[in-house]
Amino acid sequence: MQNLEKILAHNHIKPTAMRLLVLQFLLNKKVAISLTDVENYFDQSDRTTLYRTLNTFVAKGISHKIDDGTGITKYALCEENCHCEINTDLHLHFHCTNCNETVCITDYKIPQIHLPKGYIAENVNLVVKGICDKCNCK
Amino acid sequence: MQNLEKILAHNHIKPTAMRLLVLQFLLNKKVAISLTDVENYFDQSDRTTLYRTLNTFVAKGISHKIDDGTGITKYALCEENCHCEINTDLHLHFHCTNCNETVCITDYKIPQIHLPKGYIAENVNLVVKGICDKCNCK
DNA sequence: TGCCTTATGCAACGGAAGTGCATTATTTGC
DNA sequence: GCAAATAATGCACTTCCGTTGCATAAGGCA
Numbered sequence: 289m290q291n292l293e294k295i296l297a298h299n300h301i302k303p304t305a306m307r308l309l310v311l312q313f314l315l316n317k318k319v320a321i322s323l324t325d326v327e328n329y330f331d332q333s334d335r336t337t338l339y340r341t342l343n344t345f346v347a348k349g350i351s352h353k354i355d356d357g358t359g360i361t362k363y364a365l366c367e368e369n370c371h372c373e374i375n376t377d378l379h380l381h382f383h384c385t386n387c388n389e390t391v392c393i394t395d396y397k398i399p400q401i402h403l404p405k406g407y408i409a410e411n412v413n414l415v416v417k418g419i420c421d422k423c424n425c426k
Numbered sequence: 427m428q429n430l431e432k433i434l435a436h437n438h439i440k441p442t443a444m445r446l447l448v449l450q451f452l453l454n455k456k457v458a459i460s461l462t463d464v465e466n467y468f469d470q471s472d473r474t475t476l477y478r479t480l481n482t483f484v485a486k487g488i489s490h491k492i493d494d495g496t497g498i499t500k501y502a503l504c505e506e507n508c509h510c511e512i513n514t515d516l517h518l519h520f521h522c523t524n525c526n527e528t529v530c531i532t533d534y535k536i537p538q539i540h541l542p543k544g545y546i547a548e549n550v551n552l553v554v555k556g557i558c559d560k561c562n563c564k
Numbered sequence: 565t566g567c568c569t570t571a572t573g574c575a576a577c578g579g580a581a582g583t584g585c586a587t588t589a590t591t592t593g594c
Numbered sequence: 595g596c597a598a599a600t601a602a603t604g605c606a607c608t609t610c611c612g613t614t615g616c617a618t619a620a621g622g623c624a
Binding site for chain 2: 357
Binding site: 322323324359361 | 610611612613614620621
């Protein structure tokens with residue numbers, strides 16, 4: 289698990305116990321998670337700390353925020369070489385209305401969008417809702 | 427303003443005073459509005475009534491809900507012939523981070539999205555954030 | 565060791581969505 | 595036209611999530 293510390297160190301985040309645990313949790317989960325998810329998992333721990341831990345991860349660039357249209361902010365680890373700020377590697381998020389999970393579909397890149405004259409795009413968010421493959425197979 | 431009553435009647439909504447007022451408000455506003463917007467405008471009126479009025483409009487199909495990524499649910503009247511439920515007339519929403527307004531950009535239709543095997547799309551939401559034409563010109 | 569910075573934990577706030585229930589208006593059947 | 599049923603409204607309250615302030619604990623550095 290040295291790996292975890294390396295990830296943090298590489299992004300200039302002090303490897304506290306809590307951060308290592310949260311990072312591992314994010315790594316294990318393949319889906320985007322909410323603050324409440326983390327909170328439930330680390331039952332004994334304080335909500336604020338977890339909240340700030342997630343925000344630190346976002347600020348330092350190892351994870352990104354996702355708005356999947358449920359009104360609840362989700363978090364997911366960035367891919368290798370991800371530069372969240374830049375328009376080019378934006379991808380699709382899929383929210384399953386059955387299991388309530390949100391996954392990043394990195395294969396699908398958002399196409400160039402031509403806005404009416406005068407509009408300046410800074411950020412694009414594409415969310416598809418429906419049934420995910422797991423729920424579909426059941 | 428007979429028109430307003432016709433719209434409601436056509437969608438099987440009883441034309442109460444409140445509903446007519448809210449409908450007119452929506453018609454005048456070219457942008458997507460939040461419950462709070464309506465609430466501020468109809469200062470004397472109860473929030474719950476407005477909340478339920480908007481929900482009724484959505485349920486009966488004369489307006490649709492928009493999630494513009496601000497975390498605040500917005501509402502906008504459907505276009506003529508809109509069938510919100512159906513994937514074909516989904517359009518783009520643009521949220522201006524300067525004036526905080528959200529507009530429907532109906533000219534841009536969301537292209538077909540090819541999801542991985544097993545996924546079923548029911549709904550697509552595409553939100554672009556940035557600076558709108560009005561703010562850009564200032 | 566002592567100082568300074570950072571992380572953590574507790575408490576509390578605020579906005580927004582939503583619900584329960586009593587009251588008022590509006591239909592509808594008789 | 596009246597009574598009963600149905601629907602709409604208004605008030606109070608709850609819950610959930612995001613966020614902040616502040617005091618304490620921990621860790622790094624001179």
